[in-house]
Amino acid sequence: MIRQMFASLIRFILRPIMRLLFRVKVEGHFDTGGSQRVVIIANHESFIDGLLLGLFLPVNPVFVVHTAIARQTKFRIMLSLIDYLTVDPANPMAVKSILKLVQQGRPVVIFPEGRLTVTGGLMKVYDGPAFVAARTGATLIPVRLDGPARSTFAQLRGEARRQWFPRVRISIQAPTRIELPTGGTARERRHHAGEAMRRIMQHMMFASHPVRPLFWALVEAGRTQGWSMPIIEDVRQTPFNYRQIVRQSLGAGRFLAARSEPFERIGMLLPNLAITAASLIGATAFQRSVAVLNPSAGADGLGHAINAAQLKRILTSRAFVEKAGLQATLDALPQVEWLYLEDIRPGLSLKDKLWVFAASYFPEQFIEQGEPEDEAVTLFTSGSEGTPKGVVLSHRAIISNTAQIHAVIDLNRMDRIFNALPMFHSFGLTAGTLYPLLSGIPVFLYVSPLHYRVIPEIIYDRSCTALFGTNTFLSYYARFAHPYDFFRLRYVVAGAEKLSDTVRNTWFDKFGIRIYEGYGATETAPVLAVNTPMAYRPKSVGQFLPGIEHQLVPVPGIAQGGQLHVRGRNLMSGYLRSNAPGVLEPPSSSVGEGWYDTGDIVRVDDDGFVHIEGRVKRFAKIAGEMISLESVERIANTASPEFSHAASSRSDESRGEALVLFTTDTALTRERLHAATQALGLPELAVPRVIRLIAELPLLPTGKVDYLRLKSMAMN
Numbered sequence: 009m010i011r012q013m014f015a016s017l018i019r020f021i022l023r024p025i026m027r028l029l030f031r032v033k034v035e036g037h038f039d040t041g042g043s044q045r046v047v048i049i050a051n052h053e054s055f056i057d058g059l060l061l062g063l064f065l066p067v068n069p070v071f072v073v074h075t076a077i078a079r080q081t082k083f084r085i086m087l088s089l090i091d092y093l094t095v096d097p098a099n100p101m102a103v104k105s106i107l108k109l110v111q112q113g114r115p116v117v118i119f120p121e122g123r124l125t126v127t128g129g130l131m132k133v134y135d136g137p138a139f140v141a142a143r144t145g146a147t148l149i150p151v152r153l154d155g156p157a158r159s160t161f162a163q164l165r166g167e168a169r170r171q172w173f174p175r176v177r178i179s180i181q182a183p184t185r186i187e188l189p190t191g192g193t194a195r196e197r198r199h200h201a202g203e204a205m206r207r208i209m210q211h212m213m214f215a216s217h218p219v220r221p222l223f224w225a226l227v228e229a230g231r232t233q234g235w236s237m238p239i240i241e242d243v244r245q246t247p248f249n250y251r252q253i254v255r256q257s258l259g260a261g262r263f264l265a266a267r268s269e270p271f272e273r274i275g276m277l278l279p280n281l282a283i284t285a286a287s288l289i290g291a292t293a294f295q296r297s298v299a300v301l302n303p304s305a306g307a308d309g310l311g312h313a314i315n316a317a318q319l320k321r322i323l324t325s326r327a328f329v330e331k332a333g334l335q336a337t338l339d340a341l342p343q344v345e346w347l348y349l350e351d352i353r354p355g356l357s358l359k360d361k362l363w364v365f366a367a368s369y370f371p372e373q374f375i376e377q378g379e380p381e382d383e384a385v386t387l388f389t390s391g392s393e394g395t396p397k398g399v400v401l402s403h404r405a406i407i408s409n410t411a412q413i414h415a416v417i418d419l420n421r422m423d424r425i426f427n428a429l430p431m432f433h434s435f436g437l438t439a440g441t442l443y444p445l446l447s448g449i450p451v452f453l454y455v456s457p458l459h460y461r462v463i464p465e466i467i468y469d470r471s472c473t474a475l476f477g478t479n480t481f482l483s484y485y486a487r488f489a490h491p492y493d494f495f496r497l498r499y500v501v502a503g504a505e506k507l508s509d510t511v512r513n514t515w516f517d518k519f520g521i522r523i524y525e526g527y528g529a530t531e532t533a534p535v536l537a538v539n540t541p542m543a544y545r546p547k548s549v550g551q552f553l554p555g556i557e558h559q560l561v562p563v564p565g566i567a568q569g570g571q572l573h574v575r576g577r578n579l580m581s582g583y584l585r586s587n588a589p590g591v592l593e594p595p596s597s598s599v600g601e602g603w604y605d606t607g608d609i610v611r612v613d614d615d616g617f618v619h620i621e622g623r624v625k626r627f628a629k630i631a632g633e634m635i636s637l638e639s640v641e642r643i644a645n646t647a648s649p650e651f652s653h654a655a656s657s658r659s660d661e662s663r664g665e666a667l668v669l670f671t672t673d674t675a676l677t678r679e680r681l682h683a684a685t686q687a688l689g690l691p692e693l694a695v696p697r698v699i700r701l702i703a704e705l706p707l708l709p710t711g712k713v714d715y716l717r718l719k720s721m722a723m724n
Contacts, residue, residue: 023063029173030060030155035216036180038066043147043183044113049137051130051209052119054156054163061117061151064178069115072106072137103136110144120205124163129418130209132542135202142186142201150181150212158232169234169421179216184208203615206542210415211554217411219577221378221403223257223293225410225446227371230254233421233448240282240445241470242453248282251368253445256283258364258375261290263352267345268321270295273386275314275322275344277301277334280430280453283349285441287323288431292384292403293375299386299398300432303332307340309396314344316398317386318590325349380404383581387434389530398584399434399530400592408577409533410443412553416540419474419499421448426472428454428463428481434534435503440476449474457481464489467497474499480707483511486518494519501526501538505712506620506638510649512546525549527620531595531604533578537618548617559599560610569611569621573599580604609636628657628665630693639694640667647684648673652705654713655696656722667696668722674701698722 026032040046048069050061058071073094093116095105110116118137125131141148155176157164186204188197220228230250233239238247248256260283268274274291276298278284288298299317301310313319322344329335338346356364367374384403388396419425425444429436444451452470454463457477464485467475473496477485482502494500500515500523507525515521526538527549539550552558555577560570579602582592597603609621622636637655644653651673660666669681681695700721706714 026060026063030176031173032060032064032176032178034064034178034180036182038149038180039183040149041147041183045110045144045146046115046149047110047137047141047144047146048115048117048149048151049120049141049205049209049212050117050151051153051213052121052124053153054124054159054161056159056161057119057153057156058117060153060156060176060178065117065151065180067115069117070109071117072119103140106137106140107144110140110146120209125157126163127418128157128164128420129414130206130213131418133202133206133209135198135205138186138201138205139198141205142188142197145185147183147185148208149183150208152177152179152181152212152216154179154216164420169237177216179212181212181215203543207551207554207616213415214408214411214554217407217414219380219404219407219411221292221380221382222289222384222406222442222446223261223371223375224377225407226250226254226257226289229446229448237421237448238450239448240285240451240453242281243455244281247450253282253286254371255364255368256286257290257293258367258371259290259356259360260287260349260352261292261294261296262360262364263355264291264296264321264323264347265294266355267347268296271297271383272321273297273299273317273319273383275299275301275317275319277303277310277322277324277328278349278431279303279325279328279332279455280428280436280441281455282453284431285445285453287349288385292382293378295376295378295382297383297385297400299388300437302388302430302432303328303334305388305396307337310337310341312396312586313388313398314341315589316584316586319344321345321347323347323349378403380407381581385437386584387432387437387530400581400584401434401533402581405533405578405580406438406442407446408555409438409535409553410446412555412576412578413439413443413535413538414447415554416538416543417499418541419444419447419449421450423449423473423499424470425449425451425474425476426454426463426467426470427451427476428457428459429476429478430457433504434530435476435478435528438533439501439503439535460484461488464493468493468495471496473497474501476501476503478502478504478712479507479511480505480712482515482523483508486511486514489519491518494521497521499524503528503535503538506641508645509547510645527618529604529606531580531606532574532576533580535578536574536606543617545613545615545617548613548619550618551616552618558612559603560612561598563609566609566621566627569609569619572606572608572610573597573603574606575603628667630665630667635667635691635694637667639690640669640696643681643684643688643690643694644669644671644676646688647680648676651676654705654715654718656715656718658698658722666698667694668698668700669696670700670702670705670718670721672702672704 120133120137121131122134155174158174160170235251236249238249241247274296291298380403385401386398427440429440431437502523503526515523524539528534528536537550537552543551557575559573562570582594595604597605611619622638628635640655653671656668657665706717708714
């Protein structure tokens, strides 16, 4: 009794001190849902996590503490301030001890990771805590700790920025439960509970992420990671730290703001450079949005984009125009005013420069906050199956997608991302540029993904640990790379097109690297699903990211899966079409308002892994049966893995449609395709009757196959 009174007194004294030192902010409402059995789960960032939760949670819980920690003298004083139960995870009786405690009706705090994070993100989640919650029917209350990982009480590896008293945020999430399946073995049910716990923890990391405009997310990243941290580098090989990038953003933004109207869309025709990213973010800081244009689209393609987005001004670079041979394109577009990067510095007066300097230190005093729902970026779809459309993404959509990625991938400031994917492509902009910049992960931007011999050398020279690419680009990098060029890579993520077995196997055999395939759409900013080290299934595109809702709508003639419709915070604001200039068309779906129809046929297995069967537009109706053109390509890749293949279709009077296979293999025959079809267990109708030899497949600048051009070729 005396011990409890003494502990209560110490907590009463300590709480205001800790609140002052760590500027503790508690968000959310602690709601048990009326349950008498409550398990509080939290991420584990530092040795003071238990103390922080004990002081600031509105309950007096029992903490589950590792026996090895409880034995250490330096933690005994801290433990004396809380109620705790020591357990040894290696002891089978540990779970029974926790079960008994929960069943007694006492709130219990468990750290499902079982150890302090050394990456700054979520680590392995153990099945035991999940099994306890499921077995007892307890209500789970996820609590996100943000900040202790940057303290001197953490164990982050490498040159992590440490502070004695970092700002701490405790975010209490909505209550949830884990239901155990009725069938299967005990081991399978336990594993099911563990997977459910991992997804709950990932959703907690995403849901607790603040949603703010891009510029303010950059400012917050600088304050969190340290203003002097080198964060971005390009082909000029001059690293820029957060302070420098913020200043570049403010300088470019002030220059553009003086030459445009509030809420105007400004075009951007620039290569992958640090100043490109800074200019994009800077424009949005001044209530302008940016339409990122494709330099290889030609005057006609750019004209459609300019018309759809109602662009009056476009920022480019004289050096870039000259090097890329774009002067004729610019001359063919007199309807817009061309602004140049080279004019920004001389275009700023002394007053402007003093303003930029002051605003980089005290941005709240000089810049309006803006709203997360404001328009941030307009990207244009690849046009592989029709006329490109402008996709308008809000700050909310982009920031949410970066948070979703960060919740499942454990990259941190000790990594370095190599990104050659262009910013006019959503994968290159969000995942390759903004995600690392806003998450404190150094990034190297390269001007073109087509420099197949140079890129492996740069990845080797700059010791990059993560690479984002498409199947096509990754296949060429593997062809020209030395087996040791990728010795530091630990994350290689493929998206934008289907990953072939040949590329997957080549990377594993030559470099010992597993490629993590993902899936997304420009309309979802773009990532929807991705494989990760903790959740990987070959030939799938991984599990849906946290915060993604999905529905599969049946499609007549297709037995497995359905047409995928999705909803989430990362969904676009709408389309801009050239036949309705400047008019924002909200996303539409047969499922309901706020949903987006991806147009993809998808199958989701029992473990939540997503399998892409093909696009609705990439199915051919042969003799009354629906045949996926991707399955035709799969047959060709199996029969001839060393060459490139793409399938299309054309009308046929007797069978409705006929399959046309384009291939670079001069020796490919229908007999070989028949054999591959039988080996794969696919229907004979999937064997194309027409095989056309082609020197190389036509590609879009994003690396995708140009199916629109192939369709035209198939009809002739």
